[in-house]
Amino acid sequence: MSSISRHKRSDQPEKIKERQEVYDMPERFEIIGGIRYDFLSSPKYAHQKILTNLYLSFHDGCAKEGETLLAPLDVHFDEENIVQPDVIYISAENLGIIRDGYVFGVPDLLVEILSESTGKRDKTIKKNLYERFGVPEYWLADPIYRTVDQFVLEEGGYRLAATLTEEDRLVSRTIPCLSVDLGGIFPEDSRQ
16 A cells, blocks of 8 residues: 555545434424413425415515514513414514514514414414404414404404405505415415
């Protein structure tokens, strides 16, 4: 053997062996009424496509009027109620509720996209929570039926303002800049 093959050549970069490690995946959960609710699975394609399209619609219409944020991000109503809504809209006048990297207070509008693992909770427990803390407007997007239920807070309680389909335009009752063509929100059927 030559001396070159026995000794490391100085002009070759040092090889680094790839290591297999377990990456620390933070747990995703919400606390509602002091009870912990775990997210059991990651969202499916349809959920994420609706989330993306809603964000783009919010951003296009309201970027100068406020902040649109996406899950996972904690919204702290109090110590016993910390949730991760799919879409969070906070008007410019209300941006002071964003502190230390999280939301501490009541956003102007929240959206939940229904899924098999969270749909029941979104329609009941979380809807009641958002109503109790005074979230002015709450939308429930249903990827299966391709509808959006629009709830508006009136006299301390939610009123179903509309159930809209992909053929409709959803106009916010509380945020003047927000109008969403629902035809562009839902993905093609074949990809659900």
